[in-house]
Each structure stands twice: as C-alpha cells, then as structure tokens.
Amino acid sequence: MTTTTDTLAAATPKAARHPLRAEAVRGFPPLAGIAVMVAGGATMIASAREWQGDWAETAGQVHDGLLMALPVAAAAGCWHGGRERRRRTEELWGTAVRPPLTRLLACAVPVGLWVALGYLLVVACVNLATWPYALGDHPHPILVPGDTAALMAAVLLGHVVGRIVPSLLAAPLLGVAGFAGLALPEGNGVQPLDPASFTVQGSWPVWWQPLAVTAWTLGLAFALALAYAARRRATALLPLAAALTAGALLAQVGDATWQPDPLPRRQVCDTSTTPAICVSAQYGGLLPQVTTALSGITGKLRGVQGLPVRWADREDGPRAGEAQLPILSPLGFSLVRGRLTRPDRYAWEAAAALSDRGQCGRQPEGVSLADDAVLSYLAPSPAQSEFDAVAAKGNAATRAHLRASRAARAELAGMDEQRRRTWLSAYFAARAACDEKGVPSL
Incomplete structure (x- = not known):
C-alpha cells in the first residue's frame, strides 16, 4: 500500500511555476533595482544636510533624484532587452509557444518591478531619516506615484530599444542621452512633459497631476512595446492616444497644475516676548530654539517703547510693524537637522533687522x-x-x-x-x- 502511494506521488507532476517568478528572483532584475536604489540613495546621502528635518525639502530632493534614477532605469531595461542577442538564443525564443508580446513583458516587467521597489525603498528610508528632525509640516507622498510610473516606463522603453538596437553600447548611450535630455535648462518648451522636473518651488501638484504623468509616461512605453511586439499593432493606438491626451493636458495647463503650499505662509508666534517672535508654520517646532536664541535681545528690550510688533520670517519680506527674522532656507547652513548651527549669528542678524533703515x-x-x-x-x-x-x-x-x-x-x-x-x-x-x-x- 505504501509503495503504491509513493509511486502515485512520484508520478504526479508538480504545479508549474509562473515564468515571471524565475525572472524576478534570479539574474539581472534584482541588480537593476539595487542600481536604482544606489543612484537615488547616493545623491540623498550626499545632500543630507539640505533636507533632513524638512518634509517638503525631502520630497523635493527625492523627486530631483529622478535626474539620476531615470537614465539608470532606462539603461538597465536596455541592457536586459538585449539579453537574448548576447546569449545567441533569439532563434530558440522564436520557436516558443508564447507570443512575442508575452515574452517581452515576461522579461521586462520583473526589471520594472525591481526598479520601482528600489525607488520606493529610497523614499521610505529618507522619510524615516527626516522624521526624527522634523520641525513641522507632514510627509508629501503625492509625487511618488508619478515618479514610480515614470521609472517603470523608462525600463520598458529601454527594453524595447535594447531589442531593436544590436549593439552593446546601446545601454550606456541611452543612459547618457537620457541624462542629457533631463538636464536641459529650465524654460524649455518640453519642461511640463519632463517627469523629473520640479517647476514650482513651494507648491504641490493638484490631485490629478500624478495620474496625468502616469498616463503620459506609461502610455508612451506601452505604445512602443505594442507597436514592436503585438500581433495587432493597431492596439498601440489606444495607449498612444492616452499618452498624447495626458501630455497635451500637462503642456497646456503648465504651472497651473501646481498649487501653493499654504503652510509656509502661515506664522506660528510666541507672544510672551516684545517684540513677539513668529516663524513659519513649516518650522513651527523651531520656535523654542529661536526664542532661546533671541532671549538676550528681548531681555534687554524689556520696557522699551516704539519697537516693531513682531519678528517674522516671511520670504516676501516683513509687513508693516514687523522686523525680518533671518531666513533659514535653504537648509544646510543656518539650520541643519532641526538645529540652529549658529544661534549667536542668528541673534545678531535679528538684531540688525531691528535697527535696519533700508527704507529710510x-x-x-x-x-x-x-x-x-x-x-x-x-x-x-x-x-x-x-x-x-x-x-x-x-x-x-x-x-x-x-x-x-x-x-x-x-x-x-x-x-x-x-x-x-x-x-x-x-x-x-x-x-x-x-x-x-x-x-x-x-
């Protein structure tokens, strides 16, 4: 009886594993994710003084990291796309039962997923690094979906290029060309279509902007993949139409897709001193440090008449009855990781604003x-x-x-x-x- 059972068990075939699993856990895709993680993480580590403690600056710096991550993703996709040519197995793959589009996606999707995972790990790590030093505000994840979609689109576009261009230099040249294109100076006509652009400082995109960026980037990538590998190439018209519609919307609306962040324009005040001390709500947690730094001045001014009503750190200048507090941005100089680096110099600049006669x-x-x-x-x-x-x-x-x-x-x-x-x-x-x-x- 036992022998019969063992024989039946040995004769029963094991469930076939999905081909995506083998592609995802072996070979090049994990290395592509690590490469994007290193490219994005290295730039963030090098500029840590400039973003730690400021949620808005953290989100902006991570987004700016696409300038390096997108070319790396495109080059990775291109290198993986030329894998069968390097192995000389193109003819063998041509005899496979699966259609060309399925084979292309089975090869490209794992790279895209690993690249997206590498980028999301960078996002998670830098936000964890900012959290202990945060002075106010809150995380800004609104840019992450569009950025992740752009990275996956870069992988797919690069993969198709790698299959079309029969050269070992295609991947590095594509990466260099992508970096050169993304590094074009601001003000060019295609900037609204650049997924790595961060055009309006102190502002955040409206809710539909990440969706439009996703449709623009992934739409182009899928259109190219369908035009290359689909049996019915006319199906490429659908994602192409979606991409062009989203691109036209982004180009036409332009900077109007961004809305000002109200938090930096709001002041948080300590009215126990004369003058009162007000800082931007974006750095509301810094108010006790500023009050301590200025305590020597406010102590000497106790009982003095004719003083400004308050100090304020408005970036557009003080209003009537106000004196200008030193501006703390950009981070990395006067303010590093949630601490004033030179309280004595900060106090001197604040005192200088009290006696400033520039308007006179x-x-x-x-x-x-x-x-x-x-x-x-x-x-x-x-x-x-x-x-x-x-x-x-x-x-x-x-x-x-x-x-x-x-x-x-x-x-x-x-x-x-x-x-x-x-x-x-x-x-x-x-x-x-x-x-x-x-x-x-x-």
Missing part, C-alpha cells in the same frame, strides 16, 4: 553711529573684534570712525537701566518714522 535712505554719520551702538548692545557680532582690527589698520578717516563707534558703544552700555530704556524708546520711535533728527545723540 542714506543716513548721516550720527545716525549710523547710533545704529552701530544699538546693534553692538543688543547682540554683538561674532566677528566684531575682527572688523575692528581691520578698521584699526585703515586710513585716518577709518580709524577716526572706529574711535567714534567705540565711544558710542561704551556710552550706551554704560547708561543706567532707566536712562538706557528712555534712550532706546526714542531711538526706535525715530527709526520707525525715518526721522533722522529725532535719533538721540550719544
């Missing part, structure tokens, strides 16, 4: 001496000693101005608290009115 025109020397004394009292420049050392080696007029500046600084610093508060109130009132005659002397 050229001021006489007495006013500039008062401005210098106020700035030195509120937040001395980290490089003040170096500036003074250079001025001390200048001509007679420069040395005389330095002596006057030092005397004015000493005069203001040596006042008793009540007198200094009265003097600063008169100074800021004159500054607000651009009244040079109203600036009290030192």
Whole structure:
C-alpha cells in the first residue's frame, strides 16, 4: 500500500511555476533595482544636510533624484532587452509557444518591478531619516506615484530599444542621452512633459497631476512595446492616444497644475516676548530654539517703547510693524537637522533687522553711529573684534570712525537701566518714522 502511494506521488507532476517568478528572483532584475536604489540613495546621502528635518525639502530632493534614477532605469531595461542577442538564443525564443508580446513583458516587467521597489525603498528610508528632525509640516507622498510610473516606463522603453538596437553600447548611450535630455535648462518648451522636473518651488501638484504623468509616461512605453511586439499593432493606438491626451493636458495647463503650499505662509508666534517672535508654520517646532536664541535681545528690550510688533520670517519680506527674522532656507547652513548651527549669528542678524533703515535712505554719520551702538548692545557680532582690527589698520578717516563707534558703544552700555530704556524708546520711535533728527545723540 505504501509503495503504491509513493509511486502515485512520484508520478504526479508538480504545479508549474509562473515564468515571471524565475525572472524576478534570479539574474539581472534584482541588480537593476539595487542600481536604482544606489543612484537615488547616493545623491540623498550626499545632500543630507539640505533636507533632513524638512518634509517638503525631502520630497523635493527625492523627486530631483529622478535626474539620476531615470537614465539608470532606462539603461538597465536596455541592457536586459538585449539579453537574448548576447546569449545567441533569439532563434530558440522564436520557436516558443508564447507570443512575442508575452515574452517581452515576461522579461521586462520583473526589471520594472525591481526598479520601482528600489525607488520606493529610497523614499521610505529618507522619510524615516527626516522624521526624527522634523520641525513641522507632514510627509508629501503625492509625487511618488508619478515618479514610480515614470521609472517603470523608462525600463520598458529601454527594453524595447535594447531589442531593436544590436549593439552593446546601446545601454550606456541611452543612459547618457537620457541624462542629457533631463538636464536641459529650465524654460524649455518640453519642461511640463519632463517627469523629473520640479517647476514650482513651494507648491504641490493638484490631485490629478500624478495620474496625468502616469498616463503620459506609461502610455508612451506601452505604445512602443505594442507597436514592436503585438500581433495587432493597431492596439498601440489606444495607449498612444492616452499618452498624447495626458501630455497635451500637462503642456497646456503648465504651472497651473501646481498649487501653493499654504503652510509656509502661515506664522506660528510666541507672544510672551516684545517684540513677539513668529516663524513659519513649516518650522513651527523651531520656535523654542529661536526664542532661546533671541532671549538676550528681548531681555534687554524689556520696557522699551516704539519697537516693531513682531519678528517674522516671511520670504516676501516683513509687513508693516514687523522686523525680518533671518531666513533659514535653504537648509544646510543656518539650520541643519532641526538645529540652529549658529544661534549667536542668528541673534545678531535679528538684531540688525531691528535697527535696519533700508527704507529710510542714506543716513548721516550720527545716525549710523547710533545704529552701530544699538546693534553692538543688543547682540554683538561674532566677528566684531575682527572688523575692528581691520578698521584699526585703515586710513585716518577709518580709524577716526572706529574711535567714534567705540565711544558710542561704551556710552550706551554704560547708561543706567532707566536712562538706557528712555534712550532706546526714542531711538526706535525715530527709526520707525525715518526721522533722522529725532535719533538721540550719544
């Protein structure tokens, strides 16, 4: 009985595995995914200071990584498309039962899936790297579907080129040509159709834009594949029509497919100080650090009248009654991984905005001496000693101005608290009115 059962089990054929499985887990496709992951990940690692801590900048930098990832994906697809020619098995494949289109997709789809997986791993890793340092905002995944579709389309287009062009140099040349095409300067007529373009900073695409990008890129790729391998080549007209429709929509609408991000335009304020301190809601988590950095200034201004109502870091400039806070973007200089790199310099720039008279025109020397004394009292420049050392080696007029500046600084610093508060109130009132005659002397 046992022998009969074993014989029947041995005679029963095992279920045939799908050919896509063998293509997906062996050979070149996993290497293609790793190549795209390395190409995208290397650029992100090299520029980590410029995006960690800012969700919007992270999404933008990952999208910009398509400039490297798309040519790599196209070259990978092209190299895999020429596999049968390199193996000299084209005639053998021609005798297979499966139609040409099925054989093409069975070979190309695993590469596309691995490339998409490599890109999605990069997206996941960089978002995890930003999360501990995030200061506000939220992740922006809206660009990911269109980017992933563009990468898969690049693989399919490259695969067809690899089957058509009988040259070992087809893959590297296609990658170089793709990089050159994507690197065209902004303002060219085809930019709205470039899946790697990021045309409107501080904005995000409308909900249908990723769908249009997907239809544009994958539509072209499937149209080319059908025209090459389908038994009825007229079927290529359907994806071609979808691609052209989506492309025409993207080209016609242009920048209108992007809508401004309202978050950077909203301010988050600490009203416990005078002036109040307001930062962009995009960096709302930075407000305690900014308040601490400016605490030396706000402490010295307690009880002073005529001050601006608030500091604000609006990129379009301060409004009436406001002073400009230092702009923290782009990341990587004043702000790195959620921390102010130079709080002393940040405070000096904020104090300089309080005494700024750019809207008042050229001021006489007495006013500039008062401005210098106020700035030195509120937040001395980290490089003040170096500036003074250079001025001390200048001509007679420069040395005389330095002596006057030092005397004015000493005069203001040596006042008793009540007198200094009265003097600063008169100074800021004159500054607000651009009244040079109203600036009290030192």
